[in-house]
Amino acid sequence: MIDRRQFQLFAASLVFGGAAVTSAARADGKAFRIAFQKGAGNLIFLKERGILERKLSPLGWSVTWTEFQAGPQLLEALNVGAADFGLVGEAPPIFAQAANANIVYAGYEPASPKxxxxxxxxxxxxxxxxxxxxxxxxxxxxxxxxxxxxxxxxxxxxxxxxxxxxxxxxxxxxxxxxxxxxxxxxxxxxxxxxxxxxxxxxxxxxGTDLAPNVSFYMASRPIAEQNSAVLKAVLAAVDEIDVWIRDNRKQYATELAPKVGLPVEVIERSVNRAEPGARPIDAATLEGQQKIADAFAKLKLIPKSVNVTDAAWKVGQ
Missing domain, CATH: 3.40.190.10 (Periplasmic binding protein-like II)
Known part of the structure; x- marks a missing residue:
């Protein structure tokens, strides 16, 4: 259990545990900045294949990529304006929202408890x-x-x-x-x-019968509210690569392994336990997320209760 001051100090320090990023202005004013983790193989594949760059170029946007060790550090980068979009597990957005992070739920990957x-x-x-x-x-x-x-x-x-x-x-x-x-x-x-x-x-x-392990695509609130078309294009690109991964798991493991420095067997075991497929955020998924938030609040793992729907992306804004 941590008190409010300890929590705030913890949240403020998270950015220093990730990659070396800053909240400096974008180089060209139109760079979509993706934060990713080593386990986010779909985003790594997206990066390697240049799919997103091709989708965003007609909209006048380039793409930059920064790797983080884990979700909390990644979300703090979104919060301080050092990144625009990233994939994390269930808990980081709740901790971030409790610390008043300026982020929204944009989409999700299906439950993968194993x-x-x-x-x-x-x-x-x-x-x-x-x-x-x-x-x-x-x-x-x-x-x-x-x-x-x-x-x-x-x-x-x-x-x-x-x-x-x-x-x-x-x-x-x-x-x-x-x-x-x-x-x-x-x-x-x-x-x-x-x-x-x-x-x-x-x-x-x-996690079977205990924790669904849903992964969430999170975006900074400013990017979601001011650049809805760009965010929709990003999610469409992620789903495109997810569909390919789902249908080509062995090839995916073989190709990804050298890119992340892990044995093929490790990647294959990981992807065979997953259910790839990017989907837009919905009420049922947020309801499940609220149960987790309530559990954390009850245990005082977060300093206050949160309503996760307050952080839901209102598509079209």
């Missing part, structure tokens, strides 16, 4: 969620897996205070996991698949 899990080292005696009592659990604060941990504990009669969270970005969490500095790690793909295949990590539970 793409996130609580894992333990291969020789660990921890076999169930209940065994996590009193244990040190690594996770990226405010990321999608924050909700998975909350739900897993709740479903097994435990409270958040029954474990000791170690808030670490994926690279630091992996290092801590390898050297035994934490007992478990709550993580998403491709980091999850990589830990399984290279470290022999064992899953004790994934």
């Amino acid at each position: 793409n996130e899990a609580i894992i333990v080292p291969k020789d660990s005696t921890i076999a169930t969620v209940k065994d996590l009592t009193g244990k040190r659990v690594a996770l990226n604060k405010g990321s999608n897996v924050n909700y998975l941990l909350v739900r897993a504990l709740e479903a097994n009669g435990l409270e958040y205070g029954d474990i000791t969270p170690a808030y670490l970005a994926p690279a630091d969490a992996r290092a801590a996991f390898e050297r035994g500095a934490v007992d478990a790690w709550v993580i998403w793909d491709p980091y999850y698949a990589a830990a399984e295949l290279s470290l022999g990590a064992k899953k004790i539970v994934d």
